[in-house]
Amino acid sequence: MSSDKQHKQTKSIRTQTPRSEQREHATPIYMTSSFVFDSAEHARALFANEEEGNVYSRYSNPTCDEFVQKITDMEGCEDGISTASGMAAVFVSMAGILEQGDHILVSRSLFGSTHQILTGIFPKWGISHTYVDVDRPDDWEAAITPDTRMIFVETPSNPGLDIIDLEWLGNLAEKHNLILNVDNCFATPVLQNPAEFGADLVVHSATKYIDGQGRAIGGVIAGKSRYIEELRFFARHSGPAMSPFNAWIFSKSLETLPVRMEKHCSNAAELTERLQGIPGIQKVKYPFHPDHPQYELARKQMKAGGGIVTITLEHGYEQASRFIDNLQMISISANLGDTRTIATHPASTTHSKLTEEERLNVGITPGLVRISVGLEHPDDIEQDIRQAVERSF
Ligand SMILES: *Cc1c(COP(=O)(O)O)cnc(C)c1O
Numbered sequence: 001m002s003s004d005k006q007h008k009q010t011k012s013i014r015t016q017t018p019r020s021e022q023r024e025h026a027t028p029i030y031m032t033s034s035f036v037f038d039s040a041e042h043a044r045a046l047f048a049n050e051e052e053g054n055v056y057s058r059y060s061n062p063t064c065d066e067f068v069q070k071i072t073d074m075e076g077c078e079d080g081i082s083t084a085s086g087m088a089a090v091f092v093s094m095a096g097i098l099e100q101g102d103h104i105l106v107s108r109s110l111f112g113s114t115h116q117i118l119t120g121i122f123p124k125w126g127i128s129h130t131y132v133d134v135d136r137p138d139d140w141e142a143a144i145t146p147d148t149r150m151i152f153v154e155t156p157s158n159p160g161l162d163i164i165d166l167e168w169l170g171n172l173a174e175k176h177n178l179i180l181n182v183d184n185c186f187a188t189p190v191l192q193n194p195a196e197f198g199a200d201l202v203v204h205s206a207t208k209y210i211d212g213q214g215r216a217i218g219g220v221i222a223g224k225s226r227y228i229e230e231l232r233f234f235a236r237h238s239g240p241a242m243s244p245f246n247a248w249i250f251s252k253s254l255e256t257l258p259v260r261m262e263k264h265c266s267n268a269a270e271l272t273e274r275l276q277g278i279p280g281i282q283k284v285k286y287p288f289h290p291d292h293p294q295y296e297l298a299r300k301q302m303k304a305g306g307g308i309v310t311i312t313l314e315h316g317y318e319q320a321s322r323f324i325d326n327l328q329m330i331s332i333s334a335n336l337g338d339t340r341t342i343a344t345h346p347a348s349t350t351h352s353k354l355t356e357e358e359r360l361n362v363g364i365t366p367g368l369v370r371i372s373v374g375l376e377h378p379d380d381i382e383q384d385i386r387q388a389v390e391r392s393f
Contacts (some may be wrong), residue, residue: 209264
């Protein structure tokens with residue numbers, strides 16, 4: 001069983017909910033919508049919260065609980081809940097706490113759908129937001145109003161790979177009594193633990209590195225008990241529950257997340273080196289490369305640079321599309337964090353709903369291509385990129 005003293009790598013494997021009388025070794029899948037009561041009195045006591053136990057899989061299920069327990073342990077948080085997607089996690093983590101009139105401070109570079117929640121959904125409910133730039137720390141404090149309740153950030157950001165100083169942000173949130181909510185999708189619980197720096201909530205899209213094999217959609221929120229309690233109430237009654245089958249996939253996947261991340265990171269670092277100076281590639285960006293403007297900060301708060309590298313092609317959109325069309329092995333897809341290397345052109349796909357100006361503000365130029373570096377041999381990844389760049393002029 002798991003204990004507090006164990007390393008994260010051990011917790012990702014050994015954390016488990018109690019096994020059944022069958023004494024199964026691996027995680028069982030509890031595909032059941034409800035659970036039976038011993039008696040009318042037992043049912044009453046469960047509903048009255050006088051006894052602990054499973055009632056209905058919309059609010060608790062042992063397979064989902066095991067997945068949540070693992071993430072919570074790996075993030076160093078008190079409690080957590082699983083959700084049907086990463087976006088459900090982002091939405092619940094905000095909507096479950098915020099009220100009409102509240103204001104959120106957000107980093108400008110955000111996942112496309114998070115931007116849509118803030119600009120297309122929350123205004124209908126009277127929840128406002130202000131975007132602030134990562135590289136202008138003074139703007140953050142200036143943007144705080146008496147109505148500000150939460151700070152929401154993504155670091156490293158998707159796809160710009162901007163890094164936000166979590167220690168500084170944790171102190172700012174504490175000083176102004178704000179809830180700090182961090183989307184930790186790119187770093188995973190293996191490379192960065194925002195709770196160490198004072199984050200109250202940490203959200204993940206489990207779809208990405210946590211599954212890591214492109215099979216299932218899911219999300220998870222870990223954090224301080226008093227906030228998770230509020231979110232649990234919201235999720236129990238609004239219903240964005242994770243399927244136990246997906247929870248089983250994610251729980252099994254977590255067992256290999258630390259070793260997979262080692263290889264994603266070493267492949268990405270290796271590729272960053274090998275792509276330097278190739279004619280046609282203007283820029284290669286990676287958090288753990290000295291050319292990254294926040295290299296020192298990345299090294300301070302992350303254990304490794306992650307599995308995403310961005311390249312900027314010299315001749316903009318035309319060259320970027322020809323590059324993508326000439327890839328032979330690398331997949332063209334919007335997903336990331338997969339064993340398979342994936343290329344995405346953010347300006348025309350994931351971030352196409354933003355205006356040109358909004359895109360440029362967060363570093364999404366027409367020539368930018370996001371490479372989610374997979375677990376193939378680095379020679380083969382490099383070779384495919386080289387040949388596609390050569391054919392892209
Ligand atoms: C993919 C992603 C999400 C959304 O997750 P889904 O599982 O696709 O709903 C949120 N944040 C970041 C940073 C992502 O990359």
